Amino acid sequence: xxxxxxxxxAKVSTATVSRTINRVPTVDPKLAKRVWRVVDELGYFPNTxxxxxxxxxxxxxxxxxxxITNPFFPEIVQVFENIAVxxxxxxxxxxxxxxxxxxxxxxxxxxxxxxxxxxxxxxxMEESLLENLKRRKIPMVIVDVGPPRPLVSNIRVDYxxxxxxxxxxxxxxxxxxxxxxxxxxxxxxxRARLDAFKNAMHExxxxxxxxxxxxxxxxxxxGVEAAGRLLSLPSRPTAIMCSNDMTALGVMRKSHELGIHxxxxxxxxxxxxxxxSEFVLPPLTTIEMSQAELATLAFNALLAELQRxxxxxxxxxxxxxxxxxxxxSTARPKQEADNAKKKKAAR
Amino acid sequence: xxxxxxxxxAKVSTATVSRTINRVPTVDPKLAKRVWRVVDELGYFPNTxxxxxxxxxxxxxxxxxxxITNPFFPEIVQVFENIAVxxxxxxxxxxxxxxxxxxxxxxxxxxxxxxxxxxxxxxxMEESLLENLKRRKIPMVIVDVGPPRPLVSNIRVDYxxxxxxxxxxxxxxxxxxxxxxxxxxxxxxxRARLDAFKNAMHExxxxxxxxxxxxxxxxxxxGVEAAGRLLSLPSRPTAIMCSNDMTALGVMRKSHELGIHxxxxxxxxxxxxxxxSEFVLPPLTTIEMSQAELATLAFNALLAELQRxxxxxxxxxxxxxxxxxxxxSTARPKQEADNAKKKKAAR
DNA sequence: TTGAAAGCGCTAACAC
DNA sequence: GTGTTAGCGCTTTCAA
Numbered sequence: 025x026x027x028x029x030x031x032x033x034a035k036v037s038t039a040t041v042s043r044t045i046n047r048v049p050t051v052d053p054k055l056a057k058r059v060w061r062v063v064d065e066l067g068y069f070p071n072t073x074x075x076x077x078x079x080x081x082x083x084x085x086x087x088x089x090x091x092i093t094n095p096f097f098p099e100i101v102q103v104f105e106n107i108a109v110x111x112x113x114x115x116x117x118x119x120x121x122x123x124x125x126x127x128x129x130x131x132x133x134x135x136x137x138x139x140x141x142x143x144x145x146x147x148x149m150e151e152s153l154l155e156n157l158k159r160r161k162i163p164m165v166i167v168d169v170g171p172p173r174p175l176v177s178n179i180r181v182d183y184x185x186x187x188x189x190x191x192x193x194x195x196x197x198x199x200x201x202x203x204x205x206x207x208x209x210x211x212x213x214x215r216a217r218l219d220a221f222k223n224a225m226h227e228x229x230x231x232x233x234x235x236x237x238x239x240x241x242x243x244x245x246x247g248v249e250a251a252g253r254l255l256s257l258p259s260r261p262t263a264i265m266c267s268n269d270m271t272a273l274g275v276m277r278k279s280h281e282l283g284i285h286x287x288x289x290x291x292x293x294x295x296x297x298x299x300x301s302e303f304v305l306p307p308l309t310t311i312e313m314s315q316a317e318l319a320t321l322a323f324n325a326l327l328a329e330l331q332r333x334x335x336x337x338x339x340x341x342x343x344x345x346x347x348x349x350x351x352x353s354t355a356r357p358k359q360e361a362d363n364a365k366k367k368k369a370a371r
Numbered sequence: 372x373x374x375x376x377x378x379x380x381a382k383v384s385t386a387t388v389s390r391t392i393n394r395v396p397t398v399d400p401k402l403a404k405r406v407w408r409v410v411d412e413l414g415y416f417p418n419t420x421x422x423x424x425x426x427x428x429x430x431x432x433x434x435x436x437x438x439i440t441n442p443f444f445p446e447i448v449q450v451f452e453n454i455a456v457x458x459x460x461x462x463x464x465x466x467x468x469x470x471x472x473x474x475x476x477x478x479x480x481x482x483x484x485x486x487x488x489x490x491x492x493x494x495x496m497e498e499s500l501l502e503n504l505k506r507r508k509i510p511m512v513i514v515d516v517g518p519p520r521p522l523v524s525n526i527r528v529d530y531x532x533x534x535x536x537x538x539x540x541x542x543x544x545x546x547x548x549x550x551x552x553x554x555x556x557x558x559x560x561x562r563a564r565l566d567a568f569k570n571a572m573h574e575x576x577x578x579x580x581x582x583x584x585x586x587x588x589x590x591x592x593x594g595v596e597a598a599g600r601l602l603s604l605p606s607r608p609t610a611i612m613c614s615n616d617m618t619a620l621g622v623m624r625k626s627h628e629l630g631i632h633x634x635x636x637x638x639x640x641x642x643x644x645x646x647x648s649e650f651v652l653p654p655l656t657t658i659e660m661s662q663a664e665l666a667t668l669a670f671n672a673l674l675a676e677l678q679r680x681x682x683x684x685x686x687x688x689x690x691x692x693x694x695x696x697x698x699x700s701t702a703r704p705k706q707e708a709d710n711a712k713k714k715k716a717a718r
Numbered sequence: 719t720t721g722a723a724a725g726c727g728c729t730a731a732c733a734c
Numbered sequence: 735g736t737g738t739t740a741g742c743g744c745t746t747t748c749a750a
Binding site: 037038039050055074076077078079080 | 735736737738739741742743744
């Protein structure tokens with residue numbers, strides 16, 4: 025069942041069928057009606073392969089995430105896919121796990137499918153990947169912290185803002201020994217978060233002891249492990265900030281195991297604001313980086329690039345804000361709380 | 372840059388290039404080497420649209436899940452996609468949220484892309500969806516509880532086994548008032564779990580009071596809400612079983628809010644065994660339904676169907692077991708524990 | 719073993 | 735406003 029079959033039955037040419045289906049406005053309504061009748065009767069659906077081939081437009085967008093198993097990403101996939109479908113695009117999804125091999129395979133798949141654009145939501149580490157796509161002048165958006173790159177649009181996340189808010193919040197609570205569990209440092213975004221933390225500490229003249237930051241993996245397991253080290257320190261931190269929420273969940277778990285109560289004995293702040301953070305016990309104070317906004321920004325960036333007649337050689341810069349979400353995983357450190365009580369009693 | 376360009380530069384015909392790329396063994400190694408050289412030099416990648424068009428095989432599989440935002444599904448997507456890519460398939464992913472409109476759109480997209488098979492991991496409620504695909508003789512796998520259907524392979528989950536284990540476990544702990552929070556009852560799979568629960572209760576002569584089961588939504592929020600109702604009952608249940616882990620997380624949250632301690636005051640059992648269940652506090656006792664196995668089963672079912680020369684009119688039946696994973700969210704009910712202590716003391 | 723050529727289903731130029 | 739037709743990039747007969 026193809027366009028010719030429809031044409032024959034509706035007694036028009038294939039060109040008219042094509043125009044009708046593509047809603048070209050100049051088609052005589054009488055003919056159009058005849059065409060639609062037959063289309064509906066036969067349950068005809070145009071073949072996207074043929075369309076793509078002749079039009080030179082695949083209507084497919086590549087979406088690369090690092091770990092679909094981390095709750096941060098499904099949200100992004102969901103939103104991105106929704107908007108894509110609304111705009112008649114399909115998406116080619118890859119979860120690379122930061123594995124260069126899978127990344128390379130992903131690039132091959134995307135090129136073979138002639139994707140019209142690629143959104144790289146892997147938060148760093150894909151330089152080599154870009155080259156092949158760039159050579160083919162495929163529009164790209166990337167979440168990045170480096171300098172602007174030619175031909176690539178950039179969503180610049182303002183890590184500093186949210187992280188500063190968090191550190192200030194902790195400082196206001198009178199925390200001094202604040203630890204940081206970073207993500208894998210080969211990820212530029214993880215490095216950027218760590219730097220933002222150090223900056224914020226510095227701004228407030230708080231000591232950023234080297235023993236008080238450890239490298240994590242952005243997974244629960246990594247959080248458990250890192251917390252184990254941090255909490256066995258002779259002089260324990262009174263607060264821990266994490267490079268993502270999964271890590272924070274790991275810290276919660278480990279603290280519980282050690283009989284350390286959050287927030288009474290230890291304050292904890294995450295990063296991402298994944299949906300579940302609101303529901304763990306205690307509800308996690310965290311820094312929001314909106315998944316929906318990120319996905320929307322990425323899609324629109326791609327769409328904008330696709331709609332230009334003359335491709336922008338410089339790529340466009342976009343910005344995404346982060347900010348603190350106060351919940352219940354932070355409190356005054358015990359020592360301080362005791363002092364406060366004493367003071368009160370003394371009066 | 373196309374196959375003709377390669378042919379010209381390698382001084383062979385396009386047919387030979389095609390054969391080389393598709394690794395047809397009869398190609399003269401000399402020629403093949405020449406072809407590969409040019410292919411690599413130019414960075415040529417065959418156009419899948421053209422391939423699909425001429426071969427009549429899209430090498431795309433449809434994968435429909437209900438809610439990618441529920442951690443149960445990303446795991447499935449991950450595994451399914453991995454195997455698919457290994458077998459040179461691409462996947463067309465849809466998360467329907469059980470919305471009939473999106474479901475219909477998904478069907479259209481899949482047909483337009485001429486998917487070679489469809490895996491329906493929505494756990495029920497898609498009857499109408501099937502018709503259109505079935506008419507086109509597209510192989511399907513579905514996770515279902517109904518009678519076998521023609522042309523559709525079926526992964527039959529043995530809910531009864533795991534749920535019986537769970538109820539027995541609770542009974543052994545001396546729980547009598549066991550509540551059940553189901554999923555949306557329009558989902559056959561949710562209904563099946565509820566039925567399995569009632570059966571298991573009946574087997575053990577435990578009373579299944581009507582007030583002790585409420586309908587949930589398979590979300591955290593639904594769990595919170597349902598727990599609210601159950602825990603404000605004049606005669607509270609001592610244990611709650613949930614139709615999925617997300618619901619159980621909601622119960623945990625609500626219990627905490629009400630100052631009800633798990634497992635001391637309330638035992639809790641989930642269903643699915645999503646990754647995070649192991650890390651919540653307390654670690655959740657739950658019934659495992661392996662996501663990896665489910666995905667693997669589904670893909671293999673599709674592949675098997677695609678490789679038959681004569682399509683199987685009846686579809687094949689597959690089976691997936693469920694079983695209890697003991698963790699720390701269950702204990703003796705307080706009353707019983709007290710009694711036990713007294714007995715001990717009396718001796 | 720290789721090449722010439724037909725044709726997959728559709729769109730878009732062009733002619734009418 | 736509509737029809738005719740070339741051709742998108744590839745695979746696959748068929749003949750040599």
